[in-house]
Amino acid sequence: MNRDQLAAFLRSRRDRITPLEVGLPAGERRRAPGLRRQEVAQLAGMSVDYYIRLEQGRGPHPSRQVLNALARALMLSQDERAHLFHLAGQPPDRPARRGDVPGPIRHLIGYLEEVPAYVLDAAYNVLAWNPLGEALLGDLAGLPPHRRNIIRRVFAAQDMADLLGDEDRSAFARVSVADLRAAAGRYPDDPEIQALVAEMLALSPEFAELWHLHEVGVRRSQRKRVTHPVVGTIDLVCQMLPVPDREDLHLVLYTAEPGSPAHRALRELRELTLSS
Template structure:
């Protein structure tokens, strides 16, 4: 059996199982008195989905037929699929679902996880790379974002408009340019988004470096990388960054930092104890 046949058989079984769990009453159909089929009939699902009975029957038989996104949406509604089931249906049909709407924040559980990572710096970014969560260690490293207006808590904006970052990052030009390439790659699903346009237009006006590197159209994927910081109180810190996606908060990314050497590991508790430097001020 080929992989395509396995996938089509799995799709057929999934559709059949979802059809059989529903009752006519669930979808507003009069059941009648003589029903030998558990759940809904195929013709009822076809009617609710806006497809022919023959076509739907072939789909449940695992035949090789094309399925459009519009039809999948109709099937998901007719079968009353939840979000997880909808994603599963699209995957089995070989049609990945559209990106979910970005979450507005990390949620309480994710914030607790970020806090629990102290003394290791950790933070969360939303789909536009706004800082939406951070722990005390991160605040001690870069300055407390809570001291900034909400609209200015954007990592890209901070790196390019806050003078502190030019001395805090050991290789500001290299890291800043790479950040722009990562940001452009991550923003590919939101081209034309008003919030993204406002952010990039503003940075192009405020920063010549950002304008130059943004217009270069360089693209970089994220991989675990190493960053070096010249902290005004802790001295040189070398941290390895790890990125995790929050599945229950679409668009939110968790970044956790672990010490790259024993010297940095020994400094992190003192960094945490020192508290956050004042955000938005130059240090040297």
């Protein structure tokens, strides 16, 4: 816990908020436009003495409940709130996982006409995709939701082996399991991840062997050689980009060097999707 930095941060956030912004009367004889210490304490539901000690750098370690109350009282943004928790020596609360995909992300993947794209959650469910992403991965819309899961397609179906080939599929399987274990650590109480791991342990000796290696690694970028049934072999770079403010979601993009055979193959695949 960095008491001095925490104290300075609290003072700076208090000074920027006017009473009217939090529904308090402005009153008279204010030496500064910001809130008074007792007003912050009142808004956060704590004693004035406790808050004063925090601002003076001599307070105890605040609990998560206290930090959440301060974040609300001081109208902190998500980034500021995370910073407050870090200064207090506490990891920020992780946002709850939700099945929805933010509208701007759906719009974005729709605009990417020459880039296969889809949105993946922490349990490896494909939640949204663009036409080129579906053309690359196969008929996603025609699958029931539980089958739109990359882990199940890797370990319990043949289609990923057909798409990637044995060597690339094995490498992808290993990094995917390491990434799933990292997600299980981030969300230890997530029933969907727990159920997926239990299912794969029962169904796939390969998954069980990789899972018991206890490898942990967040997927970010990986080269893939995809064998498409119509346009043939395509050498692509798979990028995993975190969705802002939704760490349970990733935007997955398949890119190719402009003018390369892979780029031409993607354009051909796009033309096929437009004509179908």
